[in-house]
Structures are given as C-alpha cells and as structure tokens.
Amino acid sequence: MRSVYMDNGATSYPKAPGVGEAMADYIVNVGCNIGRGGYQSAYDAASLALDTRDQLCRLVSGPGPRNVIFTPGATYGLNILLKGLLKPGDRVLTSPMEHNAVLRPLTQLQAQGVQVDFFPCNDRGELLLSQAEALITPQVRAVILTHASNVCGTVMPVQAVGRLCRERGVLFLVDAAQTAGVLPIDMKAMGIDAVAFPGHKGLLGPQGIGALVLTDALAAQIDPLVAGGTGSVSHELDMPSFLPDRFEPGTLNLPGIYGLHAALAFLEAQGEELRAKERALARRLWTRLRELEGDGLRVTGAEDPDRRTGVVSVDFLQGDNGEMAFRLEQGYGIATRCGLHCAPAAHQTLNTYPQGTVRFSVGPFLSAEDVDYVHGAVEALLREGR
Ligand SMILES: Cc1ncc(COP(=O)(O)O)c(C=O)c1O
Structure with missing residues (x-):
C-alpha cells in the first residue's frame, strides 16, 4: 500500500x-x-x-x-x-x-x-x-x-x-x-x-x-x-x-x-522554488477536497487560496471524524491528524466543536500524485459512507 x-x-x-x-x-x-x-x-x-x-x-x-x-x-x-x-x-x-x-x-x-x-x-x-x-x-x-x-x-x-x-x-x-x-x-x-x-x-x-x-x-x-x-x-x-x-x-x-x-x-x-512547490500542493489539496464538498463533507477555513497555508481540515458530516482518519490510515496509508488540534476555541469559531476535524497538511516533499491519491481516498470513503 x-x-x-x-x-x-x-x-x-x-x-x-x-x-x-x-x-x-x-x-x-x-x-x-x-x-x-x-x-x-x-x-x-x-x-x-x-x-x-x-x-x-x-x-x-x-x-x-x-x-x-x-x-x-x-x-x-x-x-x-x-x-x-x-x-x-x-x-x-x-x-x-x-x-x-x-x-x-x-x-x-x-x-x-x-x-x-x-x-x-x-x-x-x-x-x-x-x-x-x-x-x-x-x-x-x-x-x-x-x-x-x-x-x-x-x-x-x-x-x-x-x-x-x-x-x-x-x-x-x-x-x-x-x-x-x-x-x-x-x-x-x-x-x-x-x-x-x-x-x-x-x-x-x-x-x-x-x-x-x-x-x-x-x-x-x-x-x-x-x-x-x-x-x-x-x-x-x-x-x-x-x-x-x-x-x-x-x-x-x-x-x-x-x-x-x-x-x-x-x-x-532551495530558495523560493521549494516553497512555491509547497504552495502549489497546498492549493491542489484544497481545490481537490473542495470538489468533494456536499452532504458528506465540509472543508473549513478561508476561501481565498492566497490566504491559506498547506493545512486543510475537513469535517465528515455523515461519519465520525476519528473513524474516518482511522480508515484513511488503515485502508489507504494516509497519515492525518483528527480531533481538536490543541485549539478548542478555533473549532468553536469554525463550528466544528466538539467533533473536531480530520486535518491534512502538505509538506514540500509530497507530489501532485500524492494529493490526487488523497482525493481519491476521501471520495471512496464518502461513497462507502452513503
Ligand atoms: C499554531 C501553533 N502554535 C504553537 C504550536 C506549538 O509548537 P511546539 O509544539 O513546537 O512548541 C503549534 C504546534 O502544533 C502550533 O501549530
């Protein structure tokens, strides 16, 4: 896997x-x-x-x-x-x-x-x-x-x-x-x-x-x-x-x-090149997860990609976020973090309290294929959940 x-x-x-x-x-x-x-x-x-x-x-x-x-x-x-x-x-x-x-x-x-x-x-x-x-x-x-x-x-x-x-x-x-x-x-x-x-x-x-x-x-x-x-x-x-x-x-x-x-x-x-790569990955991850938004998924945070980092948190609306993070790891080998991320008031602000979110966060050594793989895995989870 x-x-x-x-x-x-x-x-x-x-x-x-x-x-x-x-x-x-x-x-x-x-x-x-x-x-x-x-x-x-x-x-x-x-x-x-x-x-x-x-x-x-x-x-x-x-x-x-x-x-x-x-x-x-x-x-x-x-x-x-x-x-x-x-x-x-x-x-x-x-x-x-x-x-x-x-x-x-x-x-x-x-x-x-x-x-x-x-x-x-x-x-x-x-x-x-x-x-x-x-x-x-x-x-x-x-x-x-x-x-x-x-x-x-x-x-x-x-x-x-x-x-x-x-x-x-x-x-x-x-x-x-x-x-x-x-x-x-x-x-x-x-x-x-x-x-x-x-x-x-x-x-x-x-x-x-x-x-x-x-x-x-x-x-x-x-x-x-x-x-x-x-x-x-x-x-x-x-x-x-x-x-x-x-x-x-x-x-x-x-x-x-x-x-x-x-x-x-x-x-x-590395100069600016590495960071530009990370920004491109961040934007791709956010865009691709947003394609899946609907009854089953909500993507949190700013709507302007220029005012975002490579952290994308989602709320699985028809399933338990902890269970979804577990299934991402067990079924697809994707390591995320779920819960409140040591920032409870942020979740109250984002309306994701107390369930928290599943957080995906990119780094500069990932690839566009990795991001697309995550998109595919989340899509599959949403399909299975229906
Ligand atoms: C926004 C923010 N502040 C502070 C910290 C604490 O950093 P450290 O654990 O390296 O002390 C973190 C770590 O997750 C963070 O994300």
Whole structure:
C-alpha cells in the first residue's frame, strides 16, 4: 500500500536532507558544550551556533543574531514572552484561532489578574479587521496573534495588525509555528516585536529546537522565565541583562542546533522554488477536497487560496471524524491528524466543536500524485459512507 504522510502541520516528515547527518556529526565528532570550554571544538560549535542565529535572523528579518533566543520550540518561546511580560492589570488581545500554546499561558495569567480579550473572527477563521481595529487601543499592553491557524490554514492579516499596533504603541507578538519557513516573515516591515516558532515544522528541522526572536526594547521589559547558568558574568546572581544569555540559561540543545543549521542551509539553497512547490500542493489539496464538498463533507477555513497555508481540515458530516482518519490510515496509508488540534476555541469559531476535524497538511516533499491519491481516498470513503 502507498504511504502518504499528510501531517506536516504537526511536524514535517521527511526532514531536510542533511539534518540527521549533522546531528550525528555533533554527537559522534564534536560533543562538547559552548560558552563554557576554551578549546577548539568548543569554539567551532559556538561558531556554528552563531551561524544558526544569523540564519534565523535572516529568516524573519530580525533585529540581529543576538536577538535570536534558542528555545525547545514555539511553546517555550511563547511562554517566555507572555509570562515574562504580562503583569496583573495588563490587558492583552488575542484571537480565538490560537493554539493552546497561547491560550493556556493566557488562562494562567488571567487567573493572576491579566485581562484577556479576543478579536472577533468569522466561521472561516478570518479576523474581522475593521472590528479588531477598534479594540487595539493604547491601553492594550500587547497583541498576540497566530500567523496562520494550525486547524484550518487561514492566514491572519499580520501586517495590518502590526501597523495598527505600531500606530497605537501596542506590542505585537506573533506565533509563527505554522508559517516559519512557509510564508515570508519580516519583523521590521510587519511591525512585529517578537516572533516564536519551532524548528521541526516548516523549517524541516528536528524536534526540540526552535527560536524566539525579539527586539531589544521588548527584551528589556521581560523577566526571564527560567534562571540558571549561562557561562557568562558568573559572579553575578542575577540573570545577565544582555541577549541572548538573558533568556538562555542551561546547556543548549546542540544536536538540535546542528540539525536546524543543516535544515536552514537547505532551505536557503532551495530558495523560493521549494516553497512555491509547497504552495502549489497546498492549493491542489484544497481545490481537490473542495470538489468533494456536499452532504458528506465540509472543508473549513478561508476561501481565498492566497490566504491559506498547506493545512486543510475537513469535517465528515455523515461519519465520525476519528473513524474516518482511522480508515484513511488503515485502508489507504494516509497519515492525518483528527480531533481538536490543541485549539478548542478555533473549532468553536469554525463550528466544528466538539467533533473536531480530520486535518491534512502538505509538506514540500509530497507530489501532485500524492494529493490526487488523497482525493481519491476521501471520495471512496464518502461513497462507502452513503
Ligand atoms: C499554531 C501553533 N502554535 C504553537 C504550536 C506549538 O509548537 P511546539 O509544539 O513546537 O512548541 C503549534 C504546534 O502544533 C502550533 O501549530
């Protein structure tokens, strides 16, 4: 049976060529820590880590390589931001399309007296910008917004929200878990003060390594969530005031950094071509599944293909979504994800709560034939279900 991995929204597979080899190279041939030892291999590893910060800074047009903080993933970066910044009495705006990596820290903060308000979205997961505009007032401390929904693939109007935030002196934080490496991100042009993302999704790197990129002005307002050794200013008991050390206590995930470095080098070498291929696959998947819409199937998310990522979530109207995902895997070798995708409010917005959806998500290594195979399998399931 054919095997088609359609769960790239959860994590990319396969990884970029060279990722596994780079990680093994670190473990087998390097192995040392950085920022602590004064010997050649430690300097070489530090130089690679710095090079990776440069790559990540270029990726998001960040303020500089020092402003790139290595994290275990988007979740950690978002927690560093939200919990370090927001204090009782602060007001924060977000959207109902957020992942629990945003909603759960905000719920914890709410219990401590932070006021959390939501932008309105329609049932396609699109932010209603004209109504949102009125909510972004100078009294708001920060806006935190996902760049694209992990549930339905709808892309948020990040640039427009960033402009409003800048005009009104409001901090703008972006969860780019679904878009880093997939869509252009330009912190300066989009008015973004901080962006958090993992290395294991669109960047085609390994799990356990990601980045938070933030401006100096924002960093100065954030208390470190975790404190510990940094290999710098060790005589001081306070965390260093400078970046990246302020937010990087403890030994870094160096195998992960080696792997991510290789992935980013691959992406840079491929240029726009690989992403154009992924966009074409995304559009094909969405178009083909939409051909099947009717009594048996609803496709969620934005109706403008230019405002969508490669995530396409469907609701099987005459069957249980969990069972359909099982049958896709067992009968056709198609790996999807079903359920609420850690974003319950997004499903309430899309009217797919509590049943959730079956989520298909493309990656750049799939082919048009893979997408057509998925279309055929869904069509067959719908036929069998009648
Ligand atoms: C929109 C969004 N935000 C945050 C996360 C969390 O990312 P990670 O698990 O890498 O920390 C995910 C992962 O699924 C996501 O899709």
